[in-house]
Amino acid sequence: MSKYSVAVNGKWCKSCGICVAYCPKKIFALTAKKKMIVEQEENCIGCKMCENRCPDLALTITKKEDKTNG
Amino acid sequence: MDNNKLLQGNQACAMGAIKAGVKFCAGYPITPSSEIMEILAEELPKVEGKFIQMEDEIASVGAIIGASVMGVKSLTPTSGPGFDLKQENIAFAAMAEIPVVIVDVQRSGPSTGGATICAQGDLMQAKYGRSGDCPIIALYPNSVKEIYKTTIRAFNLAEKYMTPVILLLDETIGHMRENINVDDYQDMEIINRNFPEESATDYLPYRPDESGVVRLVPFGNDKGYRYVISGMHHTENGMPSIAKNSIQNSIERINGKIDKNKEEIWEWEEIDTEDAETLVIACGCVSRSAVEAVKVARSKGYKAGLFRPITIWPFLDEPLKEALKNIKTVIVPEMNQGQLVHKINELINKDVKVVQLNIFDGSLIMPEQIIEVIEEACHK
């Protein structure tokens, strides 16, 4: 499991594909209908490249709370 | 101390502006208006104000609108070709409802024309020089004393109605010296724009009050009022919108606030109009000759009178209609090819004869020339 959660604001995202191309772990994908989806959230390494590159401020990467140390 | 002084018209304009509380002037050199900014460049630092000579006229009016957005009373002086350049940003001030004063010391045009040649060619431009249905207030004093107090009034109207105000001067009046005692105007009311009563959270910058006027909090305030000022059609929160009702509302309001309050904006002078049958209608330097002409005509037995608009825009429809009631002949002397006369023709019924006297060769219209027209018109 990834330590990070990837939130997409569906109303702001225009599915331009910049995050798809520049995520080093390729966690995003475009569907056949060219809609952006998060395909492999578990691979997110929290580098925030997608969040910082997003021209529509539609992506937020947050660190999940560490529940094991409760 | 005797404060009786001999002042030039342009000087009186600068002094009136200081009295009104102007703290910022931006300008670009152009004859015959340059003295106004030269004097303000010297005087403003003494009252902790600032002057800047910008790179052109467009920048000058832009800079004063920027300063006014910060709550600072601002002015830019110019003349013909510079007035042309300023129009787009004057329209911005009208649309975004930012109070500023633009002084146009008229010179002979079109184009470069004659820099020191007196002419009255910008009356229509003051009203119609911009695209869209752009509202404006324009004032037209005819003496050094009147320039002083009308400059103050220009700021008062700008601040009260949140709108640009144009002060039209004639080259001759701008450069003429007359006696004035500014102490006489010590008690003139100085109006400053109103601020909203509601808190920042409830604030809608473009929601007008009962009189149709908006209350814009200066940017840079520490009370959390944050909003957008834009020349686009906008909603009450200032955000651009081209929804039908936003367009309709914004055009109606910016024009309506002037129209609704025109009685307070109007100022004019009438001489011997009570029983007059011949009415001379003139403004600026021409009206000075007209005063003399009417006096002489009266002494010769002609029932002549003078109607002198001091507020040019919004036009004095009702007061002029009233003054025209028993008039048989109207004489309109102007130092242009006939501009004021168009508005007069709109108001006149067919039985009234309108005689134009248009001299635009740079020479001033003399009382004798107006008397001649009065005599001719009355004998026909």
Added chain:
Amino acid sequence: MSIRDYVKEDVFPLFTCPGCTHGTVINTFLRAADELKLDRDKTVIVCAIGCAGRTPTYLDFNVLRVTHGRALAFATGVKLARPDVKVIVFMGDGDALAIGGNHFIHAARRNIGITAVVLRNEIYGMTGGQYAPTTPVGAKATTAPYGMIEPSFDTCKLAASAGATYVARGDIFNLNNLYNVMKSALQHKGFALVEALTSCPIQFGRRNKVSDPAKMVQRIKNMVVTKAVAEKLSTEEQAEKFIIGEFVNTREIELTERYAKLLDINKKENEVVITMS
């Protein structure tokens, strides 16, 4: 705070076309503003017309959106009226360098305390793809159907030679550099210019066979080199590239500081009396 706290969420999404990276510059600006804890009540953003001019109206700041090309002229009045306020100007390349070129060089000459960001997307986007003074030679635009024949402006050299005391270039691929120069520009006292290379996949890209937004970003990546890399290139090779990084960073007396001095002198030398000569 999150950068979302600096935008008007109720008016989002941004009006921009899919893949327009003007938003990436805004994103970077907001991160820098957040890091610097910019006081929004003491900040005025001035912008004008076009895609770059419209974007800042979506920010929760005091925003003055003016006539095409005139943002710096209005901003000059804003700054002189209130020197304590931070003034930030966002302009497009047509806005800053074509219609507003005169204001651009004079604001730089005056060294007035304004942070100016020029978003260089090499085209007039909002009006439908006409060529800009930054459109590369050979590129197509609606008004250059046979390819652009005019040379482009070097915004940074222009600003530097006009007297700007902070000059830097960034781009929407190398975001660390863009973030750093944006931060430095916002902290600079004097006229600070950041040129940000952005991509317009619709009006520029579609006409020039790179309509994919990600490929447009790649195109920018290929256009730029860091100063360190540029030093190893020949003059001809350098001319093909945009060098990114800081070019000028000096501290000269700023215009409102000069004015404050002048007012001080006047206070001492003159009574506050209006002379009547």
